[in-house]
Amino acid sequence: MCPPRSEPPSALAGEPPAVPAARPRGRPRKAPDARDDGNRRQLIIDSAARLFRTQGFDATSTRDIAAAADMRSGSPFYHFESKNALLHAVVEDGLQRAVASQQQALQQLPAAAPPRERLAALVRHHFEVLFGPEGDFIPVMLYEWRSLTPPQRASIDRVKADYEAQWMPVLQALHDTGALRAEPALARLFIMGALNWAVQWYRPDGRLSLDALTGQALRLFVGDR
Amino acid sequence: MCPPRSEPPSALAGEPPAVPAARPRGRPRKAPDARDDGNRRQLIIDSAARLFRTQGFDATSTRDIAAAADMRSGSPFYHFESKNALLHAVVEDGLQRAVASQQQALQQLPAAAPPRERLAALVRHHFEVLFGPEGDFIPVMLYEWRSLTPPQRASIDRVKADYEAQWMPVLQALHDTGALRAEPALARLFIMGALNWAVQWYRPDGRLSLDALTGQALRLFVGDR
């Protein structure tokens, strides 16, 4: 069942499929020849992300996804060449949004913000992505990595590297001051592991707020000041 | 696609199936009526653990498991009533062994061993389980939790609680001395998350030894002394 296939490198990027002129059939749309294909595609991605997260990739049928997107069973294949390509789109799409919002979170800090405050912003942002409404892609990435082909993994790794690279100068600075007591590269792996693990136990509607969670994580890793 | 089914609580424990007198057929065994059923059962569990880890539960067919255990397709069902019951056995079996070996690791410490040394032993032991030859069950537990029924989860949670409970007095002591700077219960979740995450990136045959890995983790969480 779905052994990872090798694909030519050219199949890497999630290029939008060439879109033939859509002739509306069945129930008419508001605008008869509106190009809402982008919306339909995004709807499939969002539906799939939710289902992949809650049920797993293998346990989600393309029929489930079609139904969640209010389509018939064969229709997702009009937008994606395979179930696997859809998984890739879910992860890469979400990751690209996260890179952008993380950059924004850092830029909103004062230019003179100390490294500890920068790390707080990164941790807080990471939790927001994990537990926000568009955060399904992270558990999907973590849990369904196996189901991605090697070229798909490479493509995602490139975006992930951008995300992680923004952590390194902050961790390096904290290591220089002595607040961070492990080697920065290793510390990043441990810290992001600890944060990602929170999807297993943290419930956003519980007693512990995201702010309190961020504060505890920060104290554990780099102390109070 | 294996939707979680609810089961009567009596189906909880992985009781060994009632074993009818096995009449050997085909190639004769060394001892014609040897009761090696326990070995066969364990062989299935070990084969399944490896396959579940490398391919995932849904992506592993019962035929794959049978082949890995050198049996025909229907034979695993002689030992386990369902593929799901086998998953449960894989996880509970591994976890019970881990609880026992962890207790042993603690007992081998000098009675006067300071809490930092106790934590080092726990972390080191945890890594050994994660990366040892019988450690497949932990990734399986983490990644395939979804595929367990609620009663199966409850059964495993009881064993997992034993494992985790052994960490708490050590973390509490380190918190009392100020070495651990987050609340112990939360610190345990963060720390075990960081350690478990290592299955994603650590390679036992790489440059970093398990000892060095343990040392870096300890420094990150509780400092040098």
Add this chain to the structure above:
DNA sequence: CCTACCGATCGGTAGG
């Protein structure tokens, strides 16, 4: 994007 369909594979079982 829908309809209708195909070949493959799967978990599980009866009967020995």
Add this chain to the structure above:
DNA sequence: CCTACCGATCGGTAGG
């Protein structure tokens, strides 16, 4: 524990 098999479901496609 093997043989032979069943019903269900799946990813994907042709043709419109």
